[in-house]
Each structure stands twice: as C-alpha cells, then as structure tokens.
Amino acid sequence: MSKELEKAGLPVALVSAMYPVAEQVRANRIVKGVSIPHPCGDPSLPPELDARLRREIVQTALKALGAEVKGPTLFTPNMTVSG
Amino acid sequence: MRLELADYPVKQIRLGRTFRYQDGMLEVDGPALVEMILRDGRIVQASLAVVRPGDKVRITGIRDLVEPRVKVSGNGQVFPGILGPVEAVGDGRTHRLSGMTVVATAAYEGTVRAGLGVQRSALLDMCGPGAAASKFGALAHLVLIMKLRDGLSELDAHTAIQAAEFQVARRVAETTIGVEPSGVEVYDLSVRRPELPNVVLIQGCLTDDHHVHSGVSYYGLPIRESLSTVVHPNELLDCAMAVNATRGIGYFPITWDWQNHPLVLGLYRDHGRRVNFLGMILQRIRYETFHGKEVIAQNAAQLAVTLGAEGALVAWLGSGNAFVDVMLTVRACERRGIDTVLVTYEYGGKDGVDSPLLFYVPEANAVVSTGSRDRWLDLPEIERLVGPYERVQILSYPGAPVAEAKGQLTLDARDMVIGGVDNWGKESWVCNAY
Numbered sequence: 001m002s003k004e005l006e007k008a009g010l011p012v013a014l015v016s017a018m019y020p021v022a023e024q025v026r027a028n029r030i031v032k033g034v035s036i037p038h039p040c041g042d043p044s045l046p047p048e049l050d051a052r053l054r055r056e057i058v059q060t061a062l063k064a065l066g067a068e069v070k071g072p073t074l075f076t077p078n079m080t081v082s083g
Numbered sequence: 084m085r086l087e088l089a090d091y092p093v094k095q096i097r098l099g100r101t102f103r104y105q106d107g108m109l110e111v112d113g114p115a116l117v118e119m120i121l122r123d124g125r126i127v128q129a130s131l132a133v134v135r136p137g138d139k140v141r142i143t144g145i146r147d148l149v150e151p152r153v154k155v156s157g158n159g160q161v162f163p164g165i166l167g168p169v170e171a172v173g174d175g176r177t178h179r180l181s182g183m184t185v186v187a188t189a190a191y192e193g194t195v196r197a198g199l200g201v202q203r204s205a206l207l208d209m210c211g212p213g214a215a216a217s218k219f220g221a222l223a224h225l226v227l228i229m230k231l232r233d234g235l236s237e238l239d240a241h242t243a244i245q246a247a248e249f250q251v252a253r254r255v256a257e258t259t260i261g262v263e264p265s266g267v268e269v270y271d272l273s274v275r276r277p278e279l280p281n282v283v284l285i286q287g288c289l290t291d292d293h294h295v296h297s298g299v300s301y302y303g304l305p306i307r308e309s310l311s312t313v314v315h316p317n318e319l320l321d322c323a324m325a326v327n328a329t330r331g332i333g334y335f336p337i338t339w340d341w342q343n344h345p346l347v348l349g350l351y352r353d354h355g356r357r358v359n360f361l362g363m364i365l366q367r368i369r370y371e372t373f374h375g376k377e378v379i380a381q382n383a384a385q386l387a388v389t390l391g392a393e394g395a396l397v398a399w400l401g402s403g404n405a406f407v408d409v410m411l412t413v414r415a416c417e418r419r420g421i422d423t424v425l426v427t428y429e430y431g432g433k434d435g436v437d438s439p440l441l442f443y444v445p446e447a448n449a450v451v452s453t454g455s456r457d458r459w460l461d462l463p464e465i466e467r468l469v470g471p472y473e474r475v476q477i478l479s480y481p482g483a484p485v486a487e488a489k490g491q492l493t494l495d496a497r498d499m500v501i502g503g504v505d506n507w508g509k510e511s512w513v514c515n516a517y
Contacts, residue, residue, distance in 0.1 A: 017372055018404060021442050036371045036404055 002027045013061040013075070015039045023072045029064040031057065032076045053079065085271040086157070086317040087176040089264035093183040096133045096223050104258035109180065111225065111255050119250060120227065125243040128230035132469045135223045138209040141462070142226060143470035143488050144188040145205045145331045145501045146244050148219060148339040151180040151256035152322060161256075161322040162249045164303030173317030178259040184222055184339055185255070187248035187328060189229040190471035191240050200237065200294045205331040205501040206462075206475065206488070213462045217502035218509055219339075226469050227251060237329055238295040245328040248338075270317050270351055275359040282358040283392040284346050285311075285383050285416070287368040287409050289401025296327040298335070299400075301365070311366040311383040313390070316347045319363070333496075333503035334428065334456050336400050345509040346396055346426065361390045368408035369401060380411035388419050398426045398507050406441045417446035424449045426508050431455045433495070453505040454512050460500065462492040475499075 002012040006028060016022045017033040033039025034053070041054040060077040067073070094107035103110040113131050120129040134140045152161045157175015160167045186207075193202035207219055214220025227247060231240055275281070290297035292307035299306050301314070302323050318324070324341035331337065350360040366383040370376045387395050395416050399409045409425070416423040429439035429452050439452070468488055475488045477499060486492060497503035505512070 018407060019373065021404075021407065024442060034372070 011065050013064040015057060015061055019074055023074070026072055028069050028072060029067065030072060030074050031061045031064055032074060033057065034079070053077075084173045084315055084317050085269065085273070086173055086320055088268045088270060088320055089176060089178045089259070090181050090266045090268070091178060091259045091262065091264055092181050093223055095135070096183060096225050098131060098133055102255065102258045104180070104262055109183065109255065109258060111258075116251055116254065119254065120229065120247045123243050123246060125232050125235055125239055126229050126247060127232050129247070130228045132226040132228060133224070134209050134226060134469055136209060136214065136221050139466035140209045140469050141213070141465040141467075141488060142186060142188060142207040142209070142224070143204070143468055143472040143475055144190060144228075145186055145207060145470070146189055146191075147187045147248055147326060147328045147331060147337050148184040148224075148501065149187075149248055149252045149322075149337075150184055150339055150342050151252040152342065153178050153253050153256035153260070154321065155260060159321070161253055162303075162325070163321070163323055165245065165300075165325060166249050166253065169302045171318075172321035172323055173315050177321055178256055178264070180256055180259065182222055184219065184224050185248055185252045186224045186226045187229070187244050188226060188470040189231055189240070189244050191231045191235070191244075191329060192233075193240070193329065194234070194236060199291055202237065202240070202329040203332055204472070204475075205333055205503075206492075206499055207501050208462055208465060210465075211463055212460065213500060216460055216497065217500050218505070219502040225251070225255065228469070228471055230471060236295070241296050241328045245325065248328065249322075249325075270320060272316070272354060272360055272362065274355065276355055279355070279357065279359050280393045281361050281391050282350060282394040282396065283361045283387050283390055284316075284350060284363045285366055285387065285395050285397045285412060286344075286363055287366045287397065287399035287401075287405065287412065289369045289399070289403075289405040290367055291369075294327075296329070298327050298330070300325050306365075306367055308370075309367040311364050311379065311386050313386065314363045314365045316344075316351065316360070316363055319344055319347055331501055333498045333500045334402060334506065336506050337501065340506065343509075345507050346398055350396070358394070361392055364390075366408075366412065368399060369403075369405035370408060373407075376408045376411050379408055380415040383412050384415035384419050384421065387416060387421055392421050394422045394424075396424050396426060400506055403441070410442050410444045410447060414444040414446040417448075422449075423447075424451060426451045426453060428453045428504055428506060429455045430457050432457050433459050451508060452512070452514070453508045453510070456497045456504040458497065460494045460497060460503070462494065464491050465489055
C-alpha cells in the first residue's frame with residue numbers, strides 16, 4: 001500500500017512492528033512500531049506514559065515524511081518514555 | 084525411553100453390537116459408543132457413521148481427527164492430561180489402529196463472532212478431487228456426529244468434543260488387546276553412532292495465548308507464551324500433543340498429525356543409519372514484537388546447540404507473522420554453525436505466481452516446499468452428506484455466504500479441506516517449471 005501511494009506522489013511513513021518485513025518489500029520510510037497488535041502505542045503502560053510514547057511515534061513518523069531517503073530507511077522512535 | 088508401537092491395520096469398519104478386531108476388520112458397538120458420548124450433558128445428540136475411500140460422501144463439520152491408540156504397558160495412558168492424569172508417556176507398548184481415524188464432527192455455533200477465536204469446521208470428500216487433495220481421502224473413518232447444547236462456551240465445546248473423540252478412539256483401540264499385531268516398530272533413541280551427524284527437529288507452533296484454548300496443547304495444557312522446550316518424540320506417539328477441537332482448519336495440524344508427524348517418523352527411520360535423531364524442540368512462535376521473535380529464535384537455536392545438534396529441520400504450523408519467527412530461527416541456527424533445512428508450505432496465490440513466503444533471510448539456503456495452500460479447488464456435487472451440516476460457510480468471516488454442502492463448491496484455498504495442506508511434508512510432491 002505504501003509503495004502504491006508513493007507511486008501516486010504521496011510520501012508515506014509506514015509504522016510497523018515488523019519493520020524487517022517492511023524493509024523486505026522496500027517501503028521507503030519505515031518507523032519502528034511497538035508491537036503487531038498495537039504499533040502506535042502500548043496499552044500496558046499507564047495512560048500518561050502511553051500518551052508520551054504515542055506522541056513520540058507520531059512525531060518520528062512526521063519527521064520521516066519530510067526526510068530525503070534513497071531506498072528503505074528505518075526511523076526509530078525513542079521508546080524510553082519514563083525519563 | 085523405548086516404545087513399541089504395535090500395528091493393527093484396519094481395512095474395514097463395521098457398526099455392530101460388539102467390539103472386535105480381527106484380520107483388518109474392526110467391528111464397533113455403535114449404541115455403546117453413542118451412550119458413552121451422551122453421558123456428557125453438553126452433547127445433546129450423537130450418532131455414528133462409517134465412510135471409506137471411494138464413497139460418494141462429503142463429511143461436514145469436521146473439528147478434529149485422531150488415530151485410535153491404547154497403551155498396554157509402560158507408564159501412563161494415551162491422551163495424558165486429557166483422559167487421565169498427567170503421567171509421563173513414551174515408554175512401553177502402544178497399540179495403533181492404522182489406516183483409519185475417528186473423525187469428530189459437531190454442530191456448534193460458538194460465542195465468539197470475529198477474529199481468530201471463531202469456531203470453524205472443515206470438509207472432507209471421500210471421492211474425486213476433494214479426496215485426492217487430502218491425505219485422509221485414502222483412509223477409512225469412523226465419524227462421530229454430535230450436536231452441542233446451545234450457548235456453550237468455546238472451552239466447554241472444546242472439552243466436550245475432544246473428550247468424546249478421544250474416549251471413542253481409545254475404546255475402539257482396546258479391541259486389539261490380546262490380538263497378534265501385523266507388525267511392531269520400536270522407537271528408541273538411546274543408542275547413537277558417533278560417526279553420524281546429530282540432528283534435531285525444531286517444531287515451531289503458532290499459539291494464540293489470549294484465547295481460552297491456545298491451539299496446541301501438551302499433556303492437555305494449552306501452550307501460551309513460552310520459551311522453547313524439548314519434547315521426546317515418543318510422547319507424540321503416545322498422544323501427548325493435541326489441538327483445539329473447535330477449530331478444524333486445513334492448514335492447522337490436527338491431533339492425527341501430531342501422532343503421525345512425518346518428520347519425526349522420517350528422522351526415526353534414519354536414526355542410526357544416516358543421522359542421530361536428538362529429539363524435538365517445541366518452539367512457541369508468533370511473538371508480537373520483533374524483539375520477542377528474535378529472542379525465541381535465539382532461544383531455540385541455543386537449545387539445539389546445547390543438545391549437540393549439527394543439523395536441524397525447522398518446521399512450523401500456523402500462518403502470518405509467525406513465519407518471521409521461523410525464518411529468524413533458521414538464521415539463528417545457521418549462525419551457530421547448525422546446518423538447517425526449512426520445511427514449509429507456500430502461499431503463491433491462485434496461479435502460484437505471487438510471493439510464496441512472507442519473509443526471507445539469506446541464511447535460509449535449503450528450503451523444502453510442501454506445496455501451495457492457495458491453489459483453488461473445485462469440489463463437484465456429491466451424492467451423500469455425513470456430518471452435522473447441510474449448509475456450510477465456505478469462508479470464515481462473520482456473515483460469509485452459506486452454500487449447500489451437497490452442491491458444487493469452489494474453494495479459494497485449501498483451508499476448508501481437512502488434511503488439504505501438507506504442513507510437514509507427508510506427501511510426495513512434484514514441481515514443474517513451465
């Protein structure tokens with residue numbers, strides 16, 4: 001899906017817990033997600049920490065969207081949220 | 084651990100009023116078996132049918148298949164932890180009725196409406212292309228047809244179906260006690276030859292840890308999140324591995340597959356001749372983070388090294404992201420110097436031209452394909468139905484269209500045919516390049 005969207009001229013950031021699979025299908029901007037059932041957050045965290053993690057992942061994805069890349073590139077959010 | 088498996092081949096099953104095995108003919112006391120099944124109040128109706136290869140029959144509502152076995156000596160009894168206490172099995176002498184199965188079919192609506200926990204059942208044709216598509220098309224079957232009480236939970240349904248199935252299987256196997264077998268195979272791994280390579284089987288198992296039954300059980304205990312462990316192959320032969328009996332699916336191994344694991348039996352045949360078979364590593368797969376997948380791959384490889392493995396067969400069951408765990412296991416083994424062969428089915432789509440696998444690693448340099456589960460299958464109209472359903476859902480999602488089970492059916496994958504996917508390489512396959 002991300003490849004087809006990019007063919008149509010829309011940059012895509014793909015948030016995925018299975019980022020090696022995303023690399024293998026040659027998605028360009030890959031954001032490391034938390035887990036397969038919840039790539040964009042972690043419901044096992046207390047709500048305020050989960051909110052911080054979710055914001056960090058979305059901000060990383062937005063950064064990825066604006067980045068110049070040549071081929072599959074992995075963007076890693078800072079998943080340490082307790083600091 | 085030394086197990087003698089005495090073989091009693093079944094060529095014909097007869098429903099009668101007594102239990103008897105003689106010269107390939109199995110007679111079972113139908114009313115006694117029905118009465119035994121109906122002792123469980125969760126089963127409101129039960130009947131039996133016999134089908135044989137070539138019959139113009141389609142079996143519906145299939146939940147599980149099992150080969151009748153009974154232990155006549157050694158510790159414990161077959162189906163430990165399910166029909167009896169958790170007693171270590173794999174030693175002594177066990178009788179098997181080969182060439183036949185007990186098929187558990189049940190009408191059950193389920194309480195789960197969406198997701199992977201939805202009850203499912205499969206079909207089996209005894210003639211034509213449907214029979215050719217399944218290894219069970221060539222066996223004789225004693226079919227249990229059950230109706231469950233309305234509103235039963237998934238766990239109640241599972242235990243009711245499974246207990247009935249296994250009790251019947253054990254009871255009919257008891258007909259062989261005191262009868263001379265047609266042959267005896269000895270399963271013993273204690274003697275190794277130092278000049279032969281040490282080989283382990285790594286059996287990846289997708290399990291759903293959040294479902295009431297995870298899909299695969301060991302001594303009756305559903306395996307949830309777990310690190311890898313070592314299982315003696317003889318435990319499989321004594322029926323220590325079983326499945327969720329509310330979900331009959333073509334690509335998910337059933338109890339019969341665990342009793343007759345072709346890679347276990349193949350490695351046993353080669354033990355002391357071409358290899359030393361070290362045993363089976365049971366590896367839970369389908370971790371939900373990449374971290375988890377890397378850990379379980381590393382853990383299984385580490386266990387293989389500890390056992391002294393120089394070679395590993397890697398097989399799996401399941402679908403989807405669990406395959407990432409499998410490929411990472413191949414890589415982890417190869418990086419530790421263990422020569423690894425992966426055994427897997429393929430996807431590939433209707434015409435076999437789509438990507439055959441979800442994920443690849445360069446270390447997977449020896450892969451045995453057991454065929455495509457995606458190839459479409461046309462089942463012609465059939466003369467007679469056996470089983471609880473006259474209408475079947477060909478697809479599993481809620482609201483999927485319902486078709487007349489007797490009619491012509493076009494299946495878009497092998498999932499609906501029990502035994503329709505060759506998970507562990509039991510069948511012989513030929514690959515043609517065009």
